[in-house]
Amino acid sequence: MTQGGCLCGAVRFEVRAFSSGVFKCHCSKCRKAFGGASSAAVLAAQDDFSWTRGESAIGEYRASPGFLRRFCPACGSILPQHLADFNSYWIPAGLLEGDPGLALWQHIHVDSRASWEVLDAHTPARPAGFDS
Ligand SMILES: [Zn+2]
Numbered sequence: 781m782t783q784g785g786c787l788c789g790a791v792r793f794e795v796r797a798f799s800s801g802v803f804k805c806h807c808s809k810c811r812k813a814f815g816g817a818s819s820a821a822v823l824a825a826q827d828d829f830s831w832t833r834g835e836s837a838i839g840e841y842r843a844s845p846g847f848l849r850r851f852c853p854a855c856g857s858i859l860p861q862h863l864a865d866f867n868s869y870w871i872p873a874g875l876l877e878g879d880p881g882l883a884l885w886q887h888i889h890v891d892s893r894a895s896w897e898v899l900d901a902h903t904p905a906r907p908a909g910f911d912s
């Protein structure tokens with residue numbers, strides 16, 4: 781079981797198993813939402829994910845029909861999101877605590893990356909989404 785939560789601890793969750801490795805998305809929206817070179821996230825089947833504290837307080841912002849970001853209203857940490865179409869949760873990897881046993885899996889949307897970003901040489905890098 782992997783525990784995770786936001787910076788202030790108001791929102792907490794746990795994950796029994798992951799269904800992907802860590803993927804970093806370099807699209808312009810993820811860069812804005814995370815304030816960094818990319819997002820870093822992992823997937824879990826919805827049955828393997830549970831909120832343990834603060835779910836009712838979660839705020840959300842929809843940048844476009846396909847781009848929703850949920851956040852802790854107290855500390856601003858970006859939070860996991862249910863992907864109903866995939867029966868999965870999208871989980872920001874930086875929220876996870878301890879060693880979740882994950883490895884970096886893919887870079888996606890690298891054609892949109894920041895001009896100053898340098899990618900590592902050995903991780904698969906997709907020009908756009910996972911299937912590109
Ligand atoms: Zn918080």
Ligand SMILES: [Zn+2]
Nearest residue numbers: 805806807810
């Ligand atoms: Zn993105």
